[in-house]
Amino acid sequence: MELRHLRYFAAVAETCHFGQAAVQLHVAQPALSYAIRQLEAELDVTLFTRTTRQVSLTPAGEYLKVEATRILADVDDAVDGVRRIAAGRSGLVRVGLTGIAAFSHLPRIARAVKRELPDVDLQVRSDMLTPVQCEGLRSLELDLGLLRPPVVGEGIAVRTIDIEPMVLAVSVDHRLAVEPVVSVDDLRNEMFVMYDSRDSAVNDAAIRSCHRAGFVPQRAHEASGTSVLLALVAAGLGVAVLPGSVRSLPLEGIVIRELVDGGTVELALAWRTGEDNPVVEGVADIIMSAFALEANVGENL
Structure with a gap:
């Protein structure tokens, strides 16, 4: 069964008039009538009852009208979807x-x-x-x-x-929590909480800032993810040097302070x-x- 035959059938089924359907489809009426006969022969059913005055659907034709409408709509949706994907939409x-x-x-x-x-x-x-x-x-x-x-x-x-400044995260009762601005040198004797990955770019940025200030950070605790890291900071187990976007996280028990010389990531x-x-x-x-x-x-x- 050709898709073209289904479209022809759907047009005739909708209008119940071969002439009007031919005009809609921009085909000659004899060609349309021949296509419908081909479809009926392939299905071995009569889809239309034809008289000199009227064209009407048989029960088989009524059923095929519903199915053809669904099939053609699915085909149109598929074509539209393929085109949208190809266009990046x-x-x-x-x-x-x-x-x-x-x-x-x-x-x-x-x-x-x-x-x-x-x-x-x-x-x-x-x-x-x-x-x-x-x-x-x-x-x-x-x-x-x-x-x-x-x-x-x-x-x-x-x-x-994005290029983010590195900032300091400390617990609310930490001595630096009341300072509006902090220098990396102020962290010289602090214990640090860092990520446990050797490939952490945030760790690397924090360590570089400490090296520029002339010391190596003391790594007290390591965390597999940001939520655990912040929980350890909130518990007072260490400070953390993190990207400025950390402010967008829920930070109960934590204070974020600017690091004037913390560098960027x-x-x-x-x-x-x-x-x-x-x-x-x-x-x-x-x-x-x-x-x-x-x-x-x-x-x-």
Whole structure:
């Protein structure tokens, strides 16, 4: 059965008039009548009762009218969906994020994508360190990542979307909690809470700031994720030097203070080099526009 025959049948079934249906379909009436006879012969049924004055549907024709309407609507939806995906307007995009970025940057990303590409679904995986995101991109488990450079391994391209100052997180009863601004040198004798990963870009940024001040931070406790790290800080077990976006997290029992010489840390959008999925490209463009920086690094998608 050809799709063309179903469309012809649907037009005649709707009008119950071969002449009117032929006009709608922009075909000659004899050609339309021949196509309907072909369809009836293929199905071995009579779909229309024809008289000199009237054309009406048989019970089999009534049934096929309902089914043809459904089938043709499904076909049209499929064609539209394929075209939207090919144009980067529809589809699924899997995004990985660092722990803090899920709170600080994801809301803006989700709003922008929903506004610009309402038919795109975002599947989000949070609290992923940079090496895990890079592996997820290479293994095709992720399409995009929001991570802290540098990337681990090959085949990953990045574009910086934010540069954050490093800030100090202390418990509310810590001696530095009352200070509006703190220097890294003030942390010389403090115990630190850090991430337990050797590849943590946040750890590296904190350690660099301490080295510039002339000391090595004393690592008292390690945490696998941001929520655990902050809980340890709130308990008074140490201080933490974190990206400024930590302010977007719920911080009961914690005070955030500026670090005048704490340095900065980057947040970057990452994707597979040679990515040619138009839906992924569309979402990447929206994210980069939402966090447009005058000085971007990396390569264009």
